Amino acid sequence: MKILEKKRHLTRKLVYTAIAILFLLIVIDNVVIHTTYTRVPINNLPDAFNDYRIVQVSDLHNNLYGHDQSYLIAKIREVNPDVIVITGDLIDRNTRKVENAMKFVKGAVEIAPVFYVSGNHESGAGKEYVELVISMKKAGVVILENKSVELISGEEIICLAGIADPAFDYTASDADVVDREIKDVLSQTGKERPVILLSHRPELIDIYSKNGVDLVLTGHAHGGQIRLPFFGPVYSPSQGFRPKYTSGLYKEGNTQMYVSRGIGNGLAPLRFNDGPELAVIILEKSK
Numbered sequence: 001m002k003i004l005e006k007k008r009h010l011t012r013k014l015v016y017t018a019i020a021i022l023f024l025l026i027v028i029d030n031v032v033i034h035t036t037y038t039r040v041p042i043n044n045l046p047d048a049f050n051d052y053r054i055v056q057v058s059d060l061h062n063n064l065y066g067h068d069q070s071y072l073i074a075k076i077r078e079v080n081p082d083v084i085v086i087t088g089d090l091i092d093r094n095t096r097k098v099e100n101a102m103k104f105v106k107g108a109v110e111i112a113p114v115f116y117v118s119g120n121h122e123s124g125a126g127k128e129y130v131e132l133v134i135s136m137k138k139a140g141v142v143i144l145e146n147k148s149v150e151l152i153s154g155e156e157i158i159c160l161a162g163i164a165d166p167a168f169d170y171t172a173s174d175a176d177v178v179d180r181e182i183k184d185v186l187s188q189t190g191k192e193r194p195v196i197l198l199s200h201r202p203e204l205i206d207i208y209s210k211n212g213v214d215l216v217l218t219g220h221a222h223g224g225q226i227r228l229p230f231f232g233p234v235y236s237p238s239q240g241f242r243p244k245y246t247s248g249l250y251k252e253g254n255t256q257m258y259v260s261r262g263i264g265n266g267l268a269p270l271r272f273n274d275g276p277e278l279a280v281i282i283l284e285k286s287k
Contacts, residue, residue, distance in 0.1 A: 058219025088119020
């Protein structure tokens with residue numbers, strides 16, 4: 001009986017230890033920001049843009065990382081980016097804490113120029129989204145809603161463009177809206193210059209490719225939120241179960257697309273095996 005009781009006691013200890021380790025891993029997955037570095041070769045990239053660093057922040061969803069976003073800002077400062085881009089869902093349509101978003105924005109603009117496009121959550125945030133846009137403009141953020149700007153390094157130029165999330169337009173399907181927006185924004189760019197597009201939606205890669213965009217930076221998928229061993233990402237918005245485009249670099253035709261796992265959480269409160277990501281995109285000339 002004593003031997004049996006010892007085995008039961010050992011089993012309980014092992015179970016409790018396993019639960020504690022799992023809990024610790026879940027906590028880490030939700031509070032530790034992972035900085036990733038991805039080199040992306042671009043055709044016809046001017047020499048001055050070789051090693052140009054773009055920090056991408058996506059899907060913050062009002063999350064707070066340190067006092068006044070100090071942890072997130074410190075992680076960005078470590079990278080020393082040339083520009084910072086925000087690819088949607090900076091706020092959450094359910095909580096709408098503009099102040100958390102602006103704490104991040106005010107810290108980011110002190111590091112590098114900041115460019116922003118909306119996500120689907122902004123489309124449902126009502127007056128808080130209007131407040132956010134006004135506050136960002138006052139802080140110096142460039143809102144790229146169906147617009148393009150020139151990025152200048154030395155005496156050379158590439159184009160940075162952005163489109164509004166299709167959830168703002170109920171007149172057509174998401175694909176048709178985005179196709180129309182891209183055609184409009186590309187008409188504003190120099191045809192011989194590389195174009196980097198900011199868009200929230202990775203599932204529309206075929207539309208980006210059809211329009212010949214060089215590089216698209218997206219988010220929205222949250223990395224699948226939960227990534228299971230031997231299974232992969234479980235679910236993402238707009239793609240459903242077993243989503244295809246959730247994290248990292250993809251290519252279709254001559255178009256490359258980077259999907260950020262994002263920083264925060266939306267409706268699903270926890271991540272698993274899918275930590276928050278601060279994506280660093282490093283441009284390089286195609287060989």
